[in-house]
Amino acid sequence: EDQVTQSPEALRLQEGESSSLNCSYTVSGLRGLFWYRQDPGKGPEFLFTLYSAGEEKEKERLKATLTKKESFLHITAPKPEDSATYLCAVQAWGASGSRLTFGEGTQLTVNP
Amino acid sequence: NAGVTQTPKFQVLKTGQSMTLQCAQDMNHEYMSWYRQDPGMGLRLIHYSVGAGITDQGEVPNGYNVSRSTTEDFPLRLLSAAPSQTSVYFCASSPSGDGRAQHFGDGTRLSIL
Numbered sequence: 101e102d103q104v105t106q107s108p109e110a111l112r113l114q115e116g117e118s119s120s121l122n123c124s125y126t127v128s129g130l131r132g133l134f135w136y137r138q139d140p141g142k143g144p145e146f147l148f149t150l151y152s153a154g155e156e157k158e159k160e161r162l163k164a165t166l167t168k169k170e171s172f173l174h175i176t177a178p179k180p181e182d183s184a185t186y187l188c189a190v191q192a193w194g195a196s197g198s199r200l201t202f203g204e205g206t207q208l209t210v211n212p
Numbered sequence: 213n214a215g216v217t218q219t220p221k222f223q224v225l226k227t228g229q230s231m232t233l234q235c236a237q238d239m240n241h242e243y244m245s246w247y248r249q250d251p252g253m254g255l256r257l258i259h260y261s262v263g264a265g266i267t268d269q270g271e272v273p274n275g276y277n278v279s280r281s282t283t284e285d286f287p288l289r290l291l292s293a294a295p296s297q298t299s300v301y302f303c304a305s306s307p308s309g310d311g312r313a314q315h316f317g318d319g320t321r322l323s324i325l
Binding site: 104134145146 | 216247252253254255256257260270302304310313314315316317318319
């Protein structure tokens with residue numbers, strides 16, 4: 101059974117204070133690992149896809165990295181508008197349909 | 213483009229009532245899915261469809277029915293609502309089933325009393 105665990109559950113940062121979110125996963129043949137951002141009252145919004153260990157993706161202040169067992173979402177010099185819940189999900193090869201397994205998310209708050 | 217539209221946005225039901233959550237997409241996507249999101253549980257897949265006329269069960273299908281008569285619409289039916297079905301429901305669509313291309317609606321917040 102595919103499993104995804106995210107830590108911490110919640111993170112408070114001061115504006116400009118860099119940090120990382122963790123996503124540990126167990127999957128039978130990784131097809132892809134996905135990071136989403138979710139704002140209150142909204143659906144998840146796609147950020148990154150990572151396919152193989154060693155891969156990195158960047159977008160503005162965010163950088164996602166992948167190893168064989170976990171992924172990190174690094175946030176550099178965050179701003180208050182980066183406050184959101186960040187979700188990690190995995191998709192296995194052979195997963196029927198569009199089945200994704202999600203973690204519980206990390207709620208990030210960036211204070212000005 | 214409207215993307216994925218879910219209606220209603222909020223609903224309160226009494227135990228035993230039935231209702232249908234609507235989901236429509238205008239992107240001509242073949243894959244559509246229903247998830248529920250509960251505190252401390254993450255998003256869990258209820259049912260999914262890989263095309264019109266084809267549906268299958270996800271991780272937590274009990275108490276829910278779906279059908280897919282058109283590419284655009286994928287309604288979720290609660291036949292006899294139970295308090296355990298209180299949750300936020302999200303519909304998603306994608307052209308290929310790839311997680312990078314998933315488009316989510318803004319959810320339906322459902323309370324069962």
